[in-house]
Amino acid sequence: MEFEMKANTSDRRLTIDYGVFLVVVVSSLLFMVYCPSLCATEESFAGKREKTQYERRLDMLAQRYSRAPAGTVDFPKELMAIDYINEGYSLFQKSEYDLALKAAEEALKCDIKSPVAHELSGDIYYLKQNLVKANEHYREAFKLEPVSRLKDKLEKLTRETEVEKSFDTVEEEHFLIKYSGNQNEYEGFELKTMLRDTYREIAKELAHYLNHKTTVLFYDADKFHAAGNLAHWIGGLYDGKVRLPVHPRGFGEKQLRAVARHELTHVFLDDLGKKKTPIWLHEGFAVYQQNKIEPLPAASLRVLKDESNLIPLHSLFNPTVFESHKNDEQWMGLFYMQSYDVVDYIIGRYGVFYLKQMAIKFSEEKNAEQVISETLKISIEKLEKEWKASLASAFL
Incomplete structure (x- = not known):
């Protein structure tokens, strides 16, 4: 999420030696005949790929429950379902x-009437942009389980489905991109290039690459806030998907790239x-970028x-x-700027x-005091004192 802030304001020809070409082709054919074990197909290499730790954990669950039929005393199907749900949520995170x-x-498969398993499936299909499923x-x-949380998800899904039903789709290595065909000044290729370049820059800086595709939705300006029922001051949103408005008044290509990077x-x-x-870390680093x-x-x-x-x-x-303050626009403005600084x-x-x-430390469910102490070797009080000193010198 980010505040919409107004600024005061970059024929090759191929020549073949047919003699060499013939030798290469014949050599390759002989190699495939006499060395078939070294000529594995791409599929066979994929089949030999070492499984990830997450795949192995799922295999272990399957092996445990393959010892006896589901629903027996030793393997009640409801408990089997809970094990798979817990593993599923861990993988989702x-x-x-x-x-x-x-x-x-x-x-x-173990418990078709598990509302939790259905909700988890819904969450995953939602992020993968399979809105029907x-x-x-x-x-x-x-x-x-008719609870308000699920009612809210259904209402949100209904709003988005209506707005996005006419969207065009472009796929890229890292993104599933959905955009309104009314955005005549931007073609799918341009949006794809902008996102790919931004991805590479952030990935290089963090030395970290994502193992999944991210859904990115580009809305017409007048539909952006309505689709997500968003406050007027929100200029972009990440809620598992990246949501960006295109062409609000005074909003050009530079601003779009800046918000996309955020x-x-x-x-x-x-x-x-x-x-x-x-x-605070999310928004501070996003504004920094x-x-x-x-x-x-x-x-x-x-x-x-x-x-x-x-x-x-x-x-x-x-x-x-x-x-307790997220609906206070003035406090949120201070929160963003202070987090950034x-x-x-x-x-x-x-x-x-x-x-x-x-x-990474926060992924271990540690609090801010523990993370700052273990990572920066400093207390929050000392960090605050030094940060305020830097602020004072900046405003001299």
């Missing part, structure tokens, strides 16, 4: 969506932290000049405090590597 779906499917599973889960940064932090990276494309106006940072206005770091790092200070003093390590 690690962004192993295909394996998570496989676990959910196994859970449903997501709808099926959410509805089945809601029939089995939201894609969330995808990387979500992956590094296994969906446990705190909001956005700032590389479209520098923040000096006026937006002046809110940090008066120390009495600052959010204490213990509160900044507390997710409960954020939840704290992250900028940490990177300036320690480097991006340590910021990456912090996200």
Whole structure:
């Protein structure tokens, strides 16, 4: 998520020696005849690929339950389903969506009336942009357990389905891109190139690459806020998918690239932290990345000049405090700028590597005090004191 901030404001010819070509072809044929074991097909190499630790864990579950038929005293099907659901949620948090779906499917084989397994399946299909299958599973889960959480997911899905039904689709190595055909100034190729370049830059900086495709949706400006029922000041959103508005008034290509970089940064932090990276780190680093494309106006940072206005770091790092203020536009503006400046200070003093390590530490379900102490070898109080000193010198 990010605030929409206004700035004050880059014939080759092929010649073949047929004699050499003939020798190469004949040699290759002889090699395949006499060395068939070395000429494995791509499929056979894939078959010999070493399984990941997550695949092996699923195999272990299957082996455990293959000893006796489901539903026996030793292997009651409901408990088998719970095991697969737990494994599925663990894989989901690690962004192993295909394996998570496989676990959910196994859970449903054991217990077709499990609302949790249906909801998990719905969540995965939703992120994979299979809205029809997501709808099926959410509805089945809601029939089995009519709770408000599932009702909200169904309502959100209904809004999005209506808005996105006419979207064009472009696939890329790292993205599934959906965009409105009304966006005449942008073709799918241009959007794909912009996202690919942004992905490569962030991946290189973090030395981290994603193992899944991310769905990115480009909305017409007038439909962006309606599709997600979003506050007017939100200029982009990451909620498991990246959502970006195209061509609001005064919003050009540079701004689109800046917002795209902001939201894609969330995808990387979500992956590094296994969906446990705190909001201040998410937003601070996302604004830091956005700032590389479209520098923040000096006026937006002046809110940090008066120390009495600052959010204490213990509160900044507390997710409960954020939840209680997230509808306060003025407080959110301060939260974004302060998170950015704290992250900028940490990177300036320690480097991006340590910021990456912090996200990884958060994946271990440690709190901010533990993560900062273990990673930066400093207390929150000491960090706050040093950061404020850097602020004071910056405003001299």
